[in-house]
Amino acid sequence: xxxxxxxxxxxxxxxxxxxxxxxxxARSTFYYEVRPETAENLLLMRxxxxxxxxxxxFGSRRLGALLEADGTAINRKRVVRLLQTMGIEAIxxxxxxxxxxxGHRIYPYLLKGLEINGPNQVWCSDITYIPLQQGFMYLxxxxxxxxxxxxxxxxSNTLETDFCIRAWERALEHAGRAPGISNTDxxxxxxxxxxxxxxxxxxxEVSMDxxxxxxxxxxIERLWRSVKYEDVYLNDYDDGLALGRGLGRWFxxxxxxxxxxxxxxxxxxxxxxxxxxxGARTMR
Numbered sequence: 305x306x307x308x309x310x311x312x313x314x315x316x317x318x319x320x321x322x323x324x325x326x327x328x329x330a331r332s333t334f335y336y337e338v339r340p341e342t343a344e345n346l347l348l349m350r351x352x353x354x355x356x357x358x359x360x361x362f363g364s365r366r367l368g369a370l371l372e373a374d375g376t377a378i379n380r381k382r383v384v385r386l387l388q389t390m391g392i393e394a395i396x397x398x399x400x401x402x403x404x405x406x407g408h409r410i411y412p413y414l415l416k417g418l419e420i421n422g423p424n425q426v427w428c429s430d431i432t433y434i435p436l437q438q439g440f441m442y443l444x445x446x447x448x449x450x451x452x453x454x455x456x457x458x459x460s461n462t463l464e465t466d467f468c469i470r471a472w473e474r475a476l477e478h479a480g481r482a483p484g485i486s487n488t489d490x491x492x493x494x495x496x497x498x499x500x501x502x503x504x505x506x507x508x509e510v511s512m513d514x515x516x517x518x519x520x521x522x523x524i525e526r527l528w529r530s531v532k533y534e535d536v537y538l539n540d541y542d543d544g545l546a547l548g549r550g551l552g553r554w555f556x557x558x559x560x561x562x563x564x565x566x567x568x569x570x571x572x573x574x575x576x577x578x579x580x581x582x583g584a585r586t587m588r
Contacts, residue, residue: 341389341439348376349386350435354537356392357529363394390433391442391463410495414485414511420450422584423576426511427455427475427483429468430524431493432532434459437542443531443551444468446475447524449487450584452564453576454527454555455479459548465496472502482506489513530558 341349348371355362355370362370368383387393420426426449434441444467445457456474460467476482486503488494490512503510535554541547563569567582575582 345386346435346438346440348378349390349433349440351376352383352386352392353390353433353435353532357532360525361394390440391431392433409500410490411500411510411512413487413513414509415487422579423448423451423453424479424481424483425450426485426487427508428487428524429471429494430489430528431463431468431491432528434532434536434547436544436547437540439543441544441547442467444471444493445524445527446471447527448483448572448576449523451572451576451579451582452523452527452567453572454559457551457555459544459551461544463493465493465499468493468499469502472499476506482508485509485511487511487513527558531555 351371351374352367355367359366359370364380364383364387367387368378368380371378371383415426418426427446428449429444429446431442431444434443439461441459441461442463443457443459446455447453448455455478456471458467458471458474472486486508488511493499494512500510531551531554535550536547539546539550541550559573560571563571567575570582
């Protein structure tokens with residue numbers, strides 16, 4: 305990946321985006337730079353990420369108390385700042401990632417009472433923080449609600465909307481069609497005009513988790529737990545290039561090899577690609 309990144313000519317006539325696409329690397333890996341956090345803060349942020357996965361309802365006071373119990377002297381103001389940098393909040397009374405953008409429209413929740421019987425009826429998306437040895441990045445994924453199949457994912461070193469749109473467009477390309485509904489939280493990336501336009505222009509309805517409805521995106525929350533405990537924490541990636549390489553392997557195994565108890569121990573890819581064999585019905 306380092307060699308491939310070196311082939312990108314930032315001064316050339318071909319855009320960086322097109323060059324990265326031709327080389328098969330994510331544009332975010334080309335732009336990746338080490339975040340300006342101290343080594344001590346990076347260790348604290350990794351520990352906070354682990355604690356948040358284990359105790360998702362804990363706010364800054366309780367998380368700070370757990371760090372104190374670990375023997376780390378830290379004040380609440382510092383905990384709050386690090387959590388904000390990571391895009392983490394307690395799961396109630398509202399979502400876990402970034403706050404709603406000022407002036408952004410909030411869409412209603414469309415899944416209440418809806419019987420989801422097959423693939424491509426509902427896709428869900430979310431963002432999570434990923435610790436690295438020399439910084440951190442953010443990961444977004446687009447998942448088919450019914451089959452748990454991950455259609456696309458992207459990494460970025462910022463919480464800007466672009467990488468969420470790229471993941472959405474890659475999911476559309478991979479599926480060859482648009483879903484009926486796209487469900488997300490109310491984070492500013494998903495309420496932005498650009499993201500909403502990308503969803504609605506293909507005929508997909510927009511659904512957003514309401515306040516206090518953190519369980520609505522529970523399937524992708526479980527995905528974050530799995531990818532971190534089974535891959536990110538174990539491998540302790542050095543940089544974005546290594547992370548992208550490792551996540552590529554993990555998501556391929558997740559979709560094609562890893563059996564899911566909730567799917568009758570079938571794989572997400574098997575359920576998504578052959579829905580009739582796994583009880584799919586037409587959605588009413």
